[in-house]
Amino acid sequence: MNDFVVKTLLAGFGVAVVAGPLGAFVVWRRMAYFGDALSHAALLGVGLGLVLGMDPVFGVVVICVAVAVLLALSQRQKSLAGDTVLGIMAHATLAIGLVALAFLTSVRVDLMGLLLGDVLAVTTKDLWRIWVAGVGTLVVLAGIWRPLLAATVHEDLARVEGVPVQGVQLTLMVLMAIVIAIAMKVVGVLLITSLLIIPSAATRRFCRTPEQMAVLAAVLGCCAVAIGIWLSFHFDTPAGPSIVVAETAIFLITVFTPGRSPGQ
Amino acid sequence: MDNVNAAVMSSRIQPDGGSSLLEMQDVCFERGGKAILEHISLSLARGEIMTLIGPNGSGKTTLVKIALGLLEPDSGTVARKRGLRIGYMPQRVVIDPVLPLTVRRFLSLGGKCQLGRRRTALEEVGAPHVIDSAVQSISGGEFQRVLLARAILREPDLLVLDEPVQGVDVTGQAALYDLISRIRTRYGCAVLMVSHDLHLVMAQTDRVVCLNQHICCSGHPAVVSKDPAFIEMFGKEDADRLAVYHHHHDHVHEPSGEIATHPPGPHSHDHHD
Numbered sequence: 001m002n003d004f005v006v007k008t009l010l011a012g013f014g015v016a017v018v019a020g021p022l023g024a025f026v027v028w029r030r031m032a033y034f035g036d037a038l039s040h041a042a043l044l045g046v047g048l049g050l051v052l053g054m055d056p057v058f059g060v061v062v063i064c065v066a067v068a069v070l071l072a073l074s075q076r077q078k079s080l081a082g083d084t085v086l087g088i089m090a091h092a093t094l095a096i097g098l099v100a101l102a103f104l105t106s107v108r109v110d111l112m113g114l115l116l117g118d119v120l121a122v123t124t125k126d127l128w129r130i131w132v133a134g135v136g137t138l139v140v141l142a143g144i145w146r147p148l149l150a151a152t153v154h155e156d157l158a159r160v161e162g163v164p165v166q167g168v169q170l171t172l173m174v175l176m177a178i179v180i181a182i183a184m185k186v187v188g189v190l191l192i193t194s195l196l197i198i199p200s201a202a203t204r205r206f207c208r209t210p211e212q213m214a215v216l217a218a219v220l221g222c223c224a225v226a227i228g229i230w231l232s233f234h235f236d237t238p239a240g241p242s243i244v245v246a247e248t249a250i251f252l253i254t255v256f257t258p259g260r261s262p263g264q
Numbered sequence: 265m266d267n268v269n270a271a272v273m274s275s276r277i278q279p280d281g282g283s284s285l286l287e288m289q290d291v292c293f294e295r296g297g298k299a300i301l302e303h304i305s306l307s308l309a310r311g312e313i314m315t316l317i318g319p320n321g322s323g324k325t326t327l328v329k330i331a332l333g334l335l336e337p338d339s340g341t342v343a344r345k346r347g348l349r350i351g352y353m354p355q356r357v358v359i360d361p362v363l364p365l366t367v368r369r370f371l372s373l374g375g376k377c378q379l380g381r382r383r384t385a386l387e388e389v390g391a392p393h394v395i396d397s398a399v400q401s402i403s404g405g406e407f408q409r410v411l412l413a414r415a416i417l418r419e420p421d422l423l424v425l426d427e428p429v430q431g432v433d434v435t436g437q438a439a440l441y442d443l444i445s446r447i448r449t450r451y452g453c454a455v456l457m458v459s460h461d462l463h464l465v466m467a468q469t470d471r472v473v474c475l476n477q478h479i480c481c482s483g484h485p486a487v488v489s490k491d492p493a494f495i496e497m498f499g500k501e502d503a504d505r506l507a508v509y510h511h512h513h514d515h516v517h518e519p520s521g522e523i524a525t526h527p528p529g530p531h532s533h534d535h536h537d
Contacts, residue, residue, distance in 0.1 A: 149373060208366065
């Protein structure tokens with residue numbers, strides 16, 4: 001295997017390993033649309049990073065956290081349903097991001113790469129960035145695992161038992177922003193949510209504990225990355241969408257595989 | 265955990281000394297221009313069982329959430345005894361089937377505890393057999409017992425139970441109220457409970473607070489059941505049945521300790537007049 005393939009695979013694995021456990025929370029907390037809104041906003045973050053002459057990852061994290069806080073605040077009003085607000089936010093930020101990038105005539109921006117990922121063009125620097133951010137995210141997630149799980153099961157009960165609910169929820173959002181920033185290179189902003197939710201959704205029927213689900217989701221994600229990149233090399237298909245196709249195939253196989261029923 | 269808990273509660277803490285665990289003064293709460301609670305003052309003593317009753321929408325759950333510090337009152341004060349440990353059993357806990365969770369794991373989310381303590385807590389509430397079951401697979405009554413076990417694992421000074429017998433069949437309801445009463449005796453904790461099963465709750469209660477945005481009446485069950493405000497809210501028939509139940513209760517435990525089945529009749533009501 002040549003260096004190029006190894007780099008591509010390592011980038012994909014780095015993202016899949018952290019997207020699995022984090023995605024489990026996205027599934028448990030029903031945050032799929034929230035993830036969409038954040039990842040669409042990431043495009044605006046890239047623009048911000050470029051304008052400020054900083055690392056785009058920094059811009060993405062800043063914008064995603066800002067959007068997350070704005071969404072959390074907007075949930076307090078009752079005149080519009082939560083999914084309506086999410087829909088407005090997701091598409092408004094995507095559109096504003098696209099328009100903003102069009103103004104950046106001084107920098108050449110690979111728009112398709114941002115939207116659909118460009119894992120085959122991953123550099124050593126990207127690889128470092130993915131693994132450092134990924135491992136950091138996993139460490140923090142492990143640290144807040146029990147309180148976050150308690151707040152996911154029942155927010156009020158957790159609060160009465162002394163869990164700093166708002167703190168762990170905000171931390172989760174920051175972690176999601178970081179994962180979105182690093183996953184962009186692999187699957188692009190349009191497909192990031194699938195990386196978070198499909199592996200977790202595929203594992204549910206085979207797991208008895210939350211931790212099993214998180215680990216198995218990471219493993220399935222890595223399988224999908226390997227299959228997708230192989231597809232991409234052999235049939236010259238775009239790598240990001242190929243990974244998501246592989247994930248979907250795995251998900252469909254698990255649907256028809258006998259497993260535990262959710263009640264067991 | 266304790267430090268965090270103390271930090272959460274620190275905004276409204278009364279210096280230690282008073283015998284009441286929880287004291288509310290003139291608490292008001294409104295949402296969207298509609299008054300939910302008006303001028304509520306009450307205090308809960310150590311070891312006391314207080315039951316909040318009232319029709320749907322009377323503000324019972326809001327009052328409980330204010331007592332717990334989950335909601336801030338618009339005006340008035342809430343004082344909790346310093347270091348008060350609360351065991352909470354929320355209303356209608358539904359755990360999404362997408363989250364794989366055994367009862368043992370569910371209990372562990374409440375915090376650290378001694379090895380084997382979770383099993384003994386489940387034994388105390390009469391549900392040791394479900395320890396390795398998925399929380400979504402057990403019955404409503406079993407789940408309420410598991411919630412109660414999680415609450416007592418905190419070794420609380422105060423148990424706050426929001427409709428503890430919800431989703432439990434009638435025979436199970438009486439057993440659950442008995443269990444709560446036994447837990448109070450065993451742990452010496454106070455109990456603040458929301459209910460609308462008047463008949464079942466009354467026998468296990470030291471004080472009833474009858475709520476309908478404001479406190480209509482409060483006191484010992486036998487007294488409250490004859491209060492005009494109570495009769496107006498729940499109807500003569502219910503109020504009479506309560507009086508009957510109390511008479512019935514007074515007589516049952518003396519000779520054999522078994523539950524006798526006195527037919528309720530006008531005679532039994534007379535005793536209370």
